Amino acid sequence: MDLLGQYLINGLMLGTIYALVAVGFTLFFGVLDVIKFSHGDVLMVGAFTGFTAASAAGALGFSHPLAQLAATVVFALAGTALLGAAVAKWLILPLKNAPRLNILLATLMLGTALRESVRLFYPDGSNPKAFPSLLPTSAWQFGNFTLRADSAILVVTGIAVIVGLHLLINRTRLGLAIRAVAQDEETARTMGINYTLIVLVTFALGSGIAAVAGVMDGLYYNEINFGMGLLLGLIGFSAAIIGGLGNLYGAILGGFLFAALQMVGAVAMPFASAYKDVFAFAVVIALMAWKPTGLIPERSSDRV
Amino acid sequence: MTQALSRVPAFAVAAVTILLGLVFAIVFMEQESDVAVISLIALAAVAAWAGTRAGVAARVSEAAVERPGGIALLVAAGMAVLMGVFVEDHFPLLMLATVMIYATVALGLNVQFGYTGVVNFAGAAFFGIGAYTSAKVASSGLPPILSLPLGAMFAAVIGLLLVIPVVRTRGHYAAVVTIAFSVLFKTFLEVNDALGGPQGLSVGAMKLFGWDFGDGPTMFGVDASFYLNYALMALAMLSLVFVLVRRLERSWLGLSLDAVRLDETGAACYGIGIRRSKIFAFVLGNAIIGLAGALYGCMQGYVAPTSFTFSDSLILVAIVLLGGMGSPWGTILAAAIVVILPEKLQAIQEYRFLLFSAVVIAILLFRPAGLLPRGVRRYFPPARKGAQ
Amino acid sequence: MSDTLLSLEGIAKSFGGVRALNDVSFGVERGQILGLIGPNGSGKTTSFNVLTGLYRPDGGRIVFDGADLTGASPQAVYRAGIARTFQRSRLCLELSIFDNIMVGNHGRLNQGLFYNLFNRKALKAEVDAAYAEAMALATLFSPNLGDAMFAPVGALPMIERRRIEICRALIAQPKLLLLDEPSAGMTHDETHQLMSDILAVRERLGGLSIIIIEHEMGVIERVCDRCVVLNYGEKIAEGSYQEVASDRLVQEAYLGSA
Numbered sequence: 001m002d003l004l005g006q007y008l009i010n011g012l013m014l015g016t017i018y019a020l021v022a023v024g025f026t027l028f029f030g031v032l033d034v035i036k037f038s039h040g041d042v043l044m045v046g047a048f049t050g051f052t053a054a055s056a057a058g059a060l061g062f063s064h065p066l067a068q069l070a071a072t073v074v075f076a077l078a079g080t081a082l083l084g085a086a087v088a089k090w091l092i093l094p095l096k097n098a099p100r101l102n103i104l105l106a107t108l109m110l111g112t113a114l115r116e117s118v119r120l121f122y123p124d125g126s127n128p129k130a131f132p133s134l135l136p137t138s139a140w141q142f143g144n145f146t147l148r149a150d151s152a153i154l155v156v157t158g159i160a161v162i163v164g165l166h167l168l169i170n171r172t173r174l175g176l177a178i179r180a181v182a183q184d185e186e187t188a189r190t191m192g193i194n195y196t197l198i199v200l201v202t203f204a205l206g207s208g209i210a211a212v213a214g215v216m217d218g219l220y221y222n223e224i225n226f227g228m229g230l231l232l233g234l235i236g237f238s239a240a241i242i243g244g245l246g247n248l249y250g251a252i253l254g255g256f257l258f259a260a261l262q263m264v265g266a267v268a269m270p271f272a273s274a275y276k277d278v279f280a281f282a283v284v285i286a287l288m289a290w291k292p293t294g295l296i297p298e299r300s301s302d303r304v
Numbered sequence: 305m306t307q308a309l310s311r312v313p314a315f316a317v318a319a320v321t322i323l324l325g326l327v328f329a330i331v332f333m334e335q336e337s338d339v340a341v342i343s344l345i346a347l348a349a350v351a352a353w354a355g356t357r358a359g360v361a362a363r364v365s366e367a368a369v370e371r372p373g374g375i376a377l378l379v380a381a382g383m384a385v386l387m388g389v390f391v392e393d394h395f396p397l398l399m400l401a402t403v404m405i406y407a408t409v410a411l412g413l414n415v416q417f418g419y420t421g422v423v424n425f426a427g428a429a430f431f432g433i434g435a436y437t438s439a440k441v442a443s444s445g446l447p448p449i450l451s452l453p454l455g456a457m458f459a460a461v462i463g464l465l466l467v468i469p470v471v472r473t474r475g476h477y478a479a480v481v482t483i484a485f486s487v488l489f490k491t492f493l494e495v496n497d498a499l500g501g502p503q504g505l506s507v508g509a510m511k512l513f514g515w516d517f518g519d520g521p522t523m524f525g526v527d528a529s530f531y532l533n534y535a536l537m538a539l540a541m542l543s544l545v546f547v548l549v550r551r552l553e554r555s556w557l558g559l560s561l562d563a564v565r566l567d568e569t570g571a572a573c574y575g576i577g578i579r580r581s582k583i584f585a586f587v588l589g590n591a592i593i594g595l596a597g598a599l600y601g602c603m604q605g606y607v608a609p610t611s612f613t614f615s616d617s618l619i620l621v622a623i624v625l626l627g628g629m630g631s632p633w634g635t636i637l638a639a640a641i642v643v644i645l646p647e648k649l650q651a652i653q654e655y656r657f658l659l660f661s662a663v664v665i666a667i668l669l670f671r672p673a674g675l676l677p678r679g680v681r682r683y684f685p686p687a688r689k690g691a692q
Numbered sequence: 693m694s695d696t697l698l699s700l701e702g703i704a705k706s707f708g709g710v711r712a713l714n715d716v717s718f719g720v721e722r723g724q725i726l727g728l729i730g731p732n733g734s735g736k737t738t739s740f741n742v743l744t745g746l747y748r749p750d751g752g753r754i755v756f757d758g759a760d761l762t763g764a765s766p767q768a769v770y771r772a773g774i775a776r777t778f779q780r781s782r783l784c785l786e787l788s789i790f791d792n793i794m795v796g797n798h799g800r801l802n803q804g805l806f807y808n809l810f811n812r813k814a815l816k817a818e819v820d821a822a823y824a825e826a827m828a829l830a831t832l833f834s835p836n837l838g839d840a841m842f843a844p845v846g847a848l849p850m851i852e853r854r855r856i857e858i859c860r861a862l863i864a865q866p867k868l869l870l871l872d873e874p875s876a877g878m879t880h881d882e883t884h885q886l887m888s889d890i891l892a893v894r895e896r897l898g899g900l901s902i903i904i905i906e907h908e909m910g911v912i913e914r915v916c917d918r919c920v921v922l923n924y925g926e927k928i929a930e931g932s933y934q935e936v937a938s939d940r941l942v943q944e945a946y947l948g949s950a
Contacts (some may be wrong), residue, residue, distance in 0.1 A: 094669060100475055106668045112657055116658035278491050557803060562784065569746065570795070
């Protein structure tokens, strides 16, 4: 029972992180019909920015964990939001009319560039960094099962971010503008919406959410490294794809589904838990064979 | 200049250009210092720019249209001369062989997404399948030469596992299939004990009719490096694959593949089997990549998961893109640049992934057709003027 | 002469609850030119897409030249002898004029793997023959095209692209040609010229049937033997141009019902 509970909380945790990443992919696809594969590495940059901010805050004498946490979150969010908007402005918008594969490739390469830059230029960037524990460490005991407060806080925060995003998209003027741009560039422009601005804001928003995921990942594992974004980005992309691109709920579903697959893989093959990623990705490939446009398919767009 | 140039036969212009390229390659390979290497790169860039401005490039591509076979032979001969010059040195021969192996791989990828539009971000995985096959063949006691056909076959067969999702999906959805496979494959290698886990496996030397590739042959009193064997075999393999891919492109089949890439709906309305074309391209491409991987395994003497990561797949894709999608000559040129530059410039060795990603982004932004853009298809060289 | 080449019987097609085609029936006789007209969104192009196998009909039957083509793949429809053009040009812009025309010739070219890779001599003869044929067809439409058979299509003006698209549809000598708004994006004179060319080629091929979707009524009046009018996915009239033009339902459909 305790082991199962552990798997459950772990799966919930991972699912939340994956969903946060996947939501970014689906937002970008929604407004521009592009895949920004550097998303995972933007997340990594967010985690490193947060880490740097926490260390700097500590060095400046703000030793209270809450102060450090605030610094971490503010700087991680701001840094990735700016980075996301910059990528959209200088890499993605100029390539808007190029073949879609070119944008995928360009952002894949950008991801590599970000990853390598951190590895080469961040002080001792090639080694993992110990992310500080900034959350309360108390725990609740339910029979054999221990629920740690930090896990609970992280999961609740992540879900709150997802709900907040949902409200933002569906209940605010900004959300309306994003949805209009996602529908059709021309219509959005005739409605008087500043198309470029909304695209940049969407990319900033999606990237900021990735930073949340990055910081969550750091706080949960107490470790970050320059390569963390590759796998997280790939999982987020897969989650967005199996959910069905451009669909917010599909992305969330995909994120939790992927985490569930990893947990099932780990439980079903305790003798070879290293195979859990192999299992999860194999299922992704099989899902693509079964539902080539995702579980919740996007609107068909090939006009004849 | 352009005027004078137009009076010289195109083929002569091309021959001189290839000869200059050969001289450059010899000088370049001999340099040790970073300063000399960087100066030579700058020289080459200026020469390429000036040559394009003066119309040399146009004349050379004219020659490539009129006498494609002649140009190919000249380049192959140039390669052979290059090997002859460095016959005793391990390092340059290893470089040359690696370039030719990577060029072969990139030609396979070209069939897949250069022609047919089937994206494959798992090139390094199929390359790895070929390489691991060579390790298994070597340790099983089978004749090592069998690792080449078997490597090609295993890559093609394992690729078949992906055929249904690859064929049914399009665009981004297809990309995720091969990306997932790429990561899955590397993880699988790392955790699988039968394949040596993270340490990998060692591979025995290639043997052909009692000729052991691990020993350097002695010819005309020269003790050649044992890499000469592999370089020669790589040249033979590249030539074979090049001719095959070239013929494929310049045939009705090549046209069908192009039509599938450019407009699936239109192609279907003109009777072209979309699935058939995609499966054909995917399987053929993987077989070519696996073949190259098998030779690579034998040459390296060991295989390990770290050589077949997703980042390596990206480098392979970068070669295709850098050279120009669907352009075989561009592919070879790009393979040479991508393989040799970081090896010669030790200063940038550490930065190579960063540099390549920057270069590819620049190419995508400013020269999306690549270094040597693919020309319009000529099924056969046009009849030469006055050659009745 | 009631030699029916194609008949659509009670074709129905919906997209997510929206009825794009509802019980549509019409036929084409051999050698006839049928005009398919109606307001935007009335189901004209959808009929073409169902007919060419891009969409599977929800109900009804398609019989072509004695064979049942209901739900057949686009490839099978092409092999049966139906070729089409598209409303928005679907040429491969990177490929040469010759290549684009040869895409339409797919079914008549030897697609064997061994043949294409290793029997280069036979392939050369086939390429040369196909080249002569494509050249003859292209120069019928536009004498300039003959000099530029290996120029990429992307470099050509719209009118030439339309012509090449029609050459692509005609090269394999189909029995039925489907033209989806050939006048789109062209001037009045260009359209007139294009239609004359199509009629001239039709004379040569003899017996080619055509279904044409067109908004320019002048074109319909000039070339069509018969017209079918669609509105909201249903057939509302059928007959000669004069007959349907004077039909009250048709006028209402075009002017908006009062």
